[in-house]
Amino acid sequence: MKRKITLKQIAKELDVSVSTVSKALSGSKEISEDTTQKIQAFAKLYNYRPNNIALSLKNRKTKTIGILIPEIVHHFFSTVIRGIERIANRRGYNVIVGLSNESFTKEIINMEMLANGSIDGFILSISKETLLKQDYHHFNATINQGIPIVMFDRVVNEVECDKVIVDDFNGAVKAVKMLLDKGCKHIALITTVDYVSVGRLRTQGYLEALQLNKIEADPQLILKIEDSLNVDNHLEDLESEIEHFFKLNPAIDGVFAVNELYAVTAMKVARKLGRSIPDDVQVIGFTDGVLSKHATPSLSTVSQHGQKIGEQAANLLIDRLEAIETESTQYLGSADSKSDFIKVVIETEIIERESTK
Amino acid sequence: MKRKITLKQIAKELDVSVSTVSKALSGSKEISEDTTQKIQAFAKLYNYRPNNIALSLKNRKTKTIGILIPEIVHHFFSTVIRGIERIANRRGYNVIVGLSNESFTKEIINMEMLANGSIDGFILSISKETLLKQDYHHFNATINQGIPIVMFDRVVNEVECDKVIVDDFNGAVKAVKMLLDKGCKHIALITTVDYVSVGRLRTQGYLEALQLNKIEADPQLILKIEDSLNVDNHLEDLESEIEHFFKLNPAIDGVFAVNELYAVTAMKVARKLGRSIPDDVQVIGFTDGVLSKHATPSLSTVSQHGQKIGEQAANLLIDRLEAIETESTQYLGSADSKSDFIKVVIETEIIERESTK
DNA sequence: ATATTTAGCGAAAACGTTTTCGTGTTGAAA
C-alpha cells in the first residue's frame, strides 16, 4: 500500500526544493528544461496528483457545491440532482448532498456542517417544516457569510438569492384549460395544504383557468390532502379519502392533481367506481415521473423538466462563484452589486397521454 | 458580509496567541479560567466554527464518503443513497456523490477526482460498461492507495473489498417458487443480457426453482432484453417485444421479471391481449419501487431493501476507516490484516400484492 | 576589468488548524 506521493517527497527524492517541483510541474519557464523533464517524468511515474484539500485551503475555495434537498427517493429531486451534477462535473465541480427529510433542524445542521469551508455555495429546496415555521434565518446567515445560495422549486421571497422555479401557476392554468377544451364541465382539484408554495400556486392556476372560462369555482370540488409527511404508509387513507370525495361529487368528469401520486390514485379510484378513463373522467397531473409514464392508462402530465432546473441552478451558482472570484481581484471598490439576483422560470410542458381524450 | 472568523482573528482581537485560543476553545485546562471564559464568550459571539478544510488537511482525513453510482434517477439507487446518508450523518460524515452514467470513463474520472484527498473512502456500484470491459484496475489502484472501497449490488470477484449484496439468486428462487405454488405451469422469465451479474443470478435462480420442482426449463419462455442503456425512449420497443413474446407463447400463465419496468410492461401487454391478471397470468417482479406499489393491479415484488443496503455499506466503510485510524496508532507492526473482507448478504423479501393470487 | 543583467533555483509565507515543547512568572518549600 503506497500512499499518494507529495511534492515534498518528490523534492527529497530528486534533491531539489519543493518550489522547484511545483514550478516544474506547472511548466514554469523559470525552471531549466532539464530539471523540468526530470521532475515531470518522475511525477508521471509515481502518478502524482495535487492534494485537493491542500489546494482548497490555499485557494480558499473547494470547487464543491452543496445540495440540500428534503428527500432523495423522489423522481423530481433526483432528476434535479442529475442536472446539477452534469453541469458541475462539466465545469470542474463536485457535489455533496445533504438531506433534510423535510425537517427544519436537519436542514440547519446540514447547512452549518457544510458551510464551515466544505463547499463554495448551496443549491437547495426548502423543507416543509421550514416553510411552515417561516424561519429563514439560516439561509440569510449563510449568505451573509459570503456563501451564495441558489434556491429551486420551493423558494421564498424572504431570502434574497438566485432562484430557479417552475411556472407552477401557468402550468396549472394550461392543464385545466386543456381539460376544459376537451369538454370537461366539472373539474376537480386534488391538492396539498397551502403552505408549500408550489401547491398554492397550482391551486391558484386552477382557479384562474376556471375564471378565464367564466366558470364559477365550486369549493366542493377542491380536495386538500393533509400530508402526514409520510405518504407511503398511508396509501389506503389516501385512496379512501379520494373515494369519499368522488362519491360526494358524482358529477366530476375531470381531475387536475398537483402531483403524480394523487393523479394515479384518482384514476385507480375512479375505475374502481366504474368510471372509465378518459371517457367518463379525464385526469391530468403535475410532475412527469415514472408513475405517469407507466400507469395504465398512462397519465397526461405537466412536465417540470427537473433536469433543466438543476442545470440552470448549477450554472447560476457557478457563474456567481466565478464572478465573485474576479470581482475580488478587481481593485475598484465593488459598488455593492446586490439585489440584482436572477430568477429563472422554467416553462412547463403538457405531455398528453391516455388519461385525456 | 462578514466572512467566517478564524482563530488568528480571535487571537489578534483578544491579544493572545493562536495556540491559546485553540486550547481555550477545546477546554484545555492549560489555560486559566479567566482567559478561557473570555475567549469562549468572544467565539460564541462571533459564531466561530473551525474550518473543515484546515481540519481535513491537518488530520489527513475528510470525514467524507464518496458515493459512485451509475444513475441517480432510479428508485433503487436513490434508496441506497438515503441509507448511506442516514448512517453517514449519524456518524459524523458527509457524502459526496458522483454519477458514472454507466460509463467506464466517467467512472474513472470521478474516482480520480475524488481520490485526491477529497474523500476517505468509496461506496460504489459498478457501471455496466465497466462490467462489460471487465477492467477493474481503477478500483484496485484506489484500494492500493489506502482508500477503502465498499461495493454494493453490482460487485465483482476481481476486486478485494467489503461488499453488500442482495441475495439475487434466492430471491429469484423464492419468487418463481411462489408462482409455482400458486398454480402456474408455464412461467416466463423476462431478463436482461447476462453481463450484469445481478441479472445473471436472477436467471439462475429462475432455473433453479424450476429444477427443484422437476420442471424442464423451456428456452422459448426466456426473453432477454437487450438494454440500449436508455430504456426511457424505447418504451414502445419494449412493449412490442414483450407482446411478440406473449403471442409466441400463449401458454404463459406466470411471469417473473428481473425488474419493475419489465413486470409492469408485461402486465400491460397481457391485459392488452385480453388476459386477466392475476387470473390468467400472474406476475412478479424484482425491485420494490414506486411502480410496483402504484400500478393497477399493484405488483407483487421481491423487495431488495435498498435503504438497508446503504446503511450496511456505510457502517462497513466507516468501521473500516476507524479501524485503520486506531491501527496506525498502534505500535505493533500491523500484521497485514488483508483478505478478511466482509461480504454482507441482505435477504430479499416477497411482497404480495394484486398481481398474484 | 568592472558593472549589470539574467537564468535557475531555494527560502519563506500563506491558507486555518492542533499539538508539542519551551519559557517566564509566581508561589511555596528548603
Place this chain on the structure above:
DNA sequence: TTTCAACACGAAAACGTTTTCGCTAAATAT
C-alpha cells in the same frame, strides 16, 4: 535567600500546496 514545581501562555512545526521574493553564478555590457 535560594530552589523548584506549578501555572499560564507563546513559538513553532506540521498537513500539502502555490507564489513572491531573494540569492548565486554565469553571461553580457561598459
